[in-house]
Amino acid sequence: MIRVAVYGKGGIGKSTTVSNVAAALAEKGMKVMQIGCDPKADSTILLRHGKKVPTVLDLYNEKRQDLKLADMVQIGYGGVVCVEAGGPTPGLGCAGRGIITALEKLKETGAYETYKPDIVLYDVLGDVVCGGFSMPMRKGYADKVFIITSGENMAIHAGANIAMAVENFRSRGYASLGGLILNRRNVPREEEKVRELAEDFHTQVVGTLSRSDLVLAAEEQGKTLLETYPESEMAGEYRTLAEQILNACREDGTC
């Protein structure tokens, strides 16, 4: 089982990218599980065509000891197993601890054994703001962390923070850095800046995505681009990225 966590600045396109990569991997015949680790609970929305899925934490809050795996899971486009960790109402509780509990509940209810995914994609909220958001990169969860960034300064800055966290946790047996994914915003010196960031952390830019209006058009329809425009160039880019992620995981044998 390949286990991957994807981090990056809020709004950089993590969920869109992860969902399209999930769809591309599913096309290849892989069993994919995508777990949204964000209180907003919208990571898998394109795969499930906007259909509501109760979050792990909402269900646990309601059912306590009667929590059932089947309630937490919805099968989306391409057979992708969709899960949303969820979190508290903004301004209350503890979202970070929520991520830990949600991932623990998935384990406790046998999610990985039951669905036997070939690959698990953890789509994690913007930054490693507290211990809870490092949970997906802890031992027993993801093996590789990929950071999505553009050439915008704030995205680079967030990417550096995440890479730093991965580096700091090296001795704890956490996930290692798989590489950067450049999601182009077409800002000046974009490739150069992202390449510099990769060099700073002794990693590589494993894939690049173009800025495409088709992605937005697909989102308008509430679907992934792979589903709406499967023959487009952009769909090809997602398929290539999916291969690049798999290759990066397989290269050092950790996945």
Next chain:
Amino acid sequence: MRQAYRIIPIYTADVSGVCSALYELGGMTVMHDPSGCNSTYNTHDEIRWYDQDSLIFISGLTDIDAIMGNDEKFLRDIEDVAEELKPKFIALASSPIPFMNGTDFPGLARALTAETGIPAFSVSTSGMHDYVYGAGLALSEIARHFTGAAEKRKRKLNLLGVTPLDFGPQPMVDAMKRRLEKYGWEILSTWAMGDTLEDLSHAGEAEVNLVVSSVGIPAANVLREKFGTPFLVGTPVEGYEGEISDALEKAAESPCEAFEDKKENSAEKSGAQISGEQEELWKVTPDQVIYLRKKDSPLSGFIPTPDITLIGEPVTMGSLAAVIEQKYRKKVQLLCSLEITEGLLRQEDEVIRGEEAMEEKLKTARIIVADPLYRPICPESATFYEMPHIAFSGRIYLKNLYNFRKTT
């Protein structure tokens, strides 16, 4: 390992202090807590539990309540109970989990007041302070919310900082009160044992307040600010009541400067609005602490080897030290492991942090007066006098409380 406790316990926590201080006042105390260790503040630390009713509730916080911030559930549960039991107030106290979560207790208290019409307040406990902190802040909230305008009356006083955690059962408190009454003082209210919330609400009529343990300091500062009532610090242990009475008489004659300063702009202030920076609440000045007034004692100053070593709460033990020095002409040193000691210790006293430091310090002690649970870290060569302290050993030694017994 310097802060590790292997043999002796630590003093009970702030949450126990809150429950103890508010136990008899007819309010409803709600601990926002998973209910894992509530026997600590309800039974082990609470000697009144089996004889006297009190409305102490545990919210039964769960992991998912904390994660999701289920404040509404917490509020609804309290409102349901309050509607049925009609408490005189609602006190909210925090524990480590809501503390880490940053739960907004003052905000929740305001919401409860708005919803139920019952005065509600919160005490900013975390489970990581000692009982003095929790009990002190709880009593200061009572002073803020439930005392009203009053005319001063001669030779009337309040005793502040009285809980079983420091003073044991009610007869011990009654004995302390009688010592002062012998000198013509009328005790208006005792905060908070043996009196009702109604009794405490008249506290503003006192011409002076006496803080008998460090627990009483925040309430004394609030009453000083609200009513200009001066306060002194000292416990009328047997043999010390005369000196305390003299000091009280002098204090009653002196106008309170802080009150005079604030009189002009205090008109629009309600009790609940009194500025209450924590540091100010715990403030005492050397002239307020009776046992720090060394007039002509040949025993004052640094003492390399004291004759007698006391361990415990600064005000009660500081007062006892003063009596022993006067009566027996022995050098006494107080060792204190509690958090709040600022301005309360004599020059020769020491703050000791951790069991190892205490054990080391006691190696040269000759006579030790302390809670029996300190005994295993005392040298065999020392003579040990048991002085049970409920805040330290709970109910274990209740039966022989304050029965000074030479055991070695």
